[in-house]
Amino acid sequence: MNKDWPLYEVFIRSKNGLSHKHVGSLHASDAAMALENARDVYTRRSEGVSIWVVKAVDILASDPGDSEFLFEPATDKIYRHPTFYDVPDEVKHM
Amino acid sequence: MTTIASLEDKFYQTIDAEEKIEPKDWMPDDYRKTLVRQISQHAHSEIIGMLPEGNWITRAPSLKRKLALLAKVQDEAGHGLYLYAACETLGVGRDELLDQLHTGKAKYSSIFNYPTITWADMGAIGWLVDGAAIMNQVPLCRCSYGPYSRAMVRVCKEESFHQRQGYEIMTTLAKGSEEQKAMAQDALNRWWWPSLMMFGPNDSVSTHSEMSMRWKIKRFSNDELRQRFVDMTVPQAELIGLTIPDPLLKFNEEKKGYDFGPIDWDEFKMVVNGHGPCNEERMAARLKAHADGEWVREAASAHAARKSNSESRLKTA
Ligand SMILES: [Fe+2]
Numbered sequence: 001m002n003k004d005w006p007l008y009e010v011f012i013r014s015k016n017g018l019s020h021k022h023v024g025s026l027h028a029s030d031a032a033m034a035l036e037n038a039r040d041v042y043t044r045r046s047e048g049v050s051i052w053v054v055k056a057v058d059i060l061a062s063d064p065g066d067s068e069f070l071f072e073p074a075t076d077k078i079y080r081h082p083t084f085y086d087v088p089d090e091v092k093h094m
Numbered sequence: 095m096t097t098i099a100s101l102e103d104k105f106y107q108t109i110d111a112e113e114k115i116e117p118k119d120w121m122p123d124d125y126r127k128t129l130v131r132q133i134s135q136h137a138h139s140e141i142i143g144m145l146p147e148g149n150w151i152t153r154a155p156s157l158k159r160k161l162a163l164l165a166k167v168q169d170e171a172g173h174g175l176y177l178y179a180a181c182e183t184l185g186v187g188r189d190e191l192l193d194q195l196h197t198g199k200a201k202y203s204s205i206f207n208y209p210t211i212t213w214a215d216m217g218a219i220g221w222l223v224d225g226a227a228i229m230n231q232v233p234l235c236r237c238s239y240g241p242y243s244r245a246m247v248r249v250c251k252e253e254s255f256h257q258r259q260g261y262e263i264m265t266t267l268a269k270g271s272e273e274q275k276a277m278a279q280d281a282l283n284r285w286w287w288p289s290l291m292m293f294g295p296n297d298s299v300s301t302h303s304e305m306s307m308r309w310k311i312k313r314f315s316n317d318e319l320r321q322r323f324v325d326m327t328v329p330q331a332e333l334i335g336l337t338i339p340d341p342l343l344k345f346n347e348e349k350k351g352y353d354f355g356p357i358d359w360d361e362f363k364m365v366v367n368g369h370g371p372c373n374e375e376r377m378a379a380r381l382k383a384h385a386d387g388e389w390v391r392e393a394a395s396a397h398a399a400r401k402s403n404s405e406s407r408l409k410t411a
């Protein structure tokens with residue numbers, strides 16, 4: 001196999017009500033085969049009720065080198081959190 | 095400015111904080127190389143590890159045993175896949191990894207170069223070989239490399255049934271007729287020492303250990319894990335009336351563990367270097383399986399190509 005089949009990322013919903021979660025990846029000649037193999041490899045013990053497979057090349061991932069510039073601005077915006085605001089003690093639930 | 099030194103600082107901060115390194119994070123070259131070597135060897139071992147047990151699937155003594163063995167061997171294929179996938183996140187291709195296995199460039203666990211001559215070997219393998227593997231693998235769930243650690247969590251969840259089904263086989267045989275009990279004892283005699291070798295060379299001569307500990311790939315030394323395995327397994331053997339084939343085995347009150355006899359490292363080296371009883375047979379079986387699957391891979395590729403051609407023709411029509 002010197003021409004590796006495309007890599008698919010596999011996402012599984014463990015039960016209705018929960019989101020699909022990334023569980024791993026596999027190579028397959030096409031999406032249909034990826035789905036069949038994902039079933040055999042990742043749901044042998046009823047781990048899921050629904051599977052998504054996505055070609056890995058179609059996923060655009062952020063660069064860890066950009067983490068500071070992408071995610072740090074959020075850490076000093078404490079006013080986005082409820083505890084930033086004072087309300088009178090008499091108000092029990094808010 | 096990011097310099098190598100500052101990247102390295104950040105890497106070690108992450109490691110020391112018990113956080114994980116993920117595929118796109120910067121990592122030292124040697125860390126990457128060590129992981130590729132270890133994970134790929136581990137993957138190859140899962141794949142080759144199917145062969146000794148595959149040998150008995152058609153001859154299992156009952157339907158229940160056959161189902162269990164089939165499921166176990168299928169699990170091992172899955173373990174191989176999880177591990178190859180983890181290894182590929184470090185920038186090596188699947189074809190490259192398989193090539194290394196097929197050309198003998200990469201190693202796999204030497205335990206799989208021993209023959210499985212009786213049904214009791216299925217018991218001994220599950221109990222001892224999977225048992226030793228679990229002892230090695232549980233700490234790997236906390237390994238510093240994210241994809242490897244996640245793969246190991248999946249693997250460990252599946253392994254415990256492997257060990258239990260093996261021990262159940264041994265228990266049944268040990269409680270059976272004289273011949274069955276003798277068969278179980280014979281399997282234990284043959285698999286005991288190779289199982290202890292699975293933990294690798296003694297700490298005093300182990301070459302890769304120190305850095306692996308620093309990088310939190312490894313958490314415990316070879317000798318520590320081996321000791322734990324002995325301490326766990328000896329009472330299990332006693333419980334079912336089997337004898338560990340080691341005249342020097344003795345409980346040491348002071349260390350609250352067993353002292354045991356020396357391991358024959360010459361035998362270990364011989365098997366690692368290709369001269370075990372089944373090295374050739376295993377490689378031949380692997381190469382044949384790969385070659386026999388070639389037409390299936392070709393057909394699947396052709397099918398995928400034709401389908402995507404006709405889909406794009408429909409779109410442009
Ligand atoms: Fe396994």
Ligand SMILES: [Fe+2]
Binds near residue numbers: 170224227253256
């Ligand atoms: Fe196993």
